[in-house]
Amino acid sequence: AGLKSPEVLKEVGVGGGDRGSGQEVGSSSYSQDAGLNHAERISRKADGIDKNLDTLVRFFENQTAKLASTPTIWPTTGWLTSAFGSRMDPFTGKKAFHYGIDIASSFGNSIVATADGFVSHVKREKIGGNTVIISHGGGFTTVYCHLSKFAVRAGQKIKRWDVIGYVGQTGKALGPHVHYEVRRNGKAVNPYQYVLEE
Missing domain, CATH: 1.20.5 (Single alpha-helices involved in coiled-coils or other helix-helix interfaces)
Known part of the structure; x- marks a missing residue:
């Protein structure tokens, strides 16, 4: 009735690439x-x-x-009164390098950790007054000076935004402020370049 044999159908159904078996x-x-x-x-x-x-x-x-572990926020609220770099020393009147920034603020305002890490140093120093240093990993260390009082202890694990102390005028300071430093692999760098929050 016009139907082709199975052998013919097999040949007709071949096309494209080699299908194998x-x-x-x-x-x-x-x-x-x-x-x-x-x-x-x-x-x-x-x-x-x-x-x-x-x-x-x-x-x-x-x-x-x-x-x-990267310090990306301001340590307190206030006004930037002294930038990073060369400046006239307010005590000697001579040109000197400023290794951090100064943020004037109300006495007793909270100072916060600017990144996760652990507190490596809590001590009163002659020039920096009450000083906290935090090690963050990745080569970052932050320094906070002139605190009125501490809110952390050495060895304490810390998270960004945790309160570490309060604005004061301890050490060599003309008014209530926080001297804030960022160090990368032991070298002071401009903290401003890391701040993401305005």
Whole structure:
């Protein structure tokens, strides 16, 4: 009735790239083999995705930790009265390098940690008065001077925004303020370049 033989149909149904075996697609052995190959491909892809996700998670965790240990906020509210760099020393009247910034504020205002870390130094010093130093990791250290009183102790773990002390006029100071320093790998750097919050 005009129907072609199975051999002719096999030839007509060939096209594109080499498909290999020419096995019947409806056979159970083909279905099992194809299913296994497909499952293996999916499994390999899933493994690759898992590895990529693990890498991304580690990357973002590392970036989050770096940001947390970078001093990015102001230590108190107030007015910037002396910038980082060369200036006239208010006590000697001579040119001198200022290794931090001075922020004038109301006596007793809170001073906060500008990044996560641990308190490495809580001491009264001749020039800096009541001084707190925080080690943050990543080479960062911050210094807070002239506090009226401390709110932390040496060795204490600290988070950004934790109160570490209060604005005062201890040590060599003309008025209530905080002298604030950022050190990177032991060298004083301009704190202003790290502040993200205006």
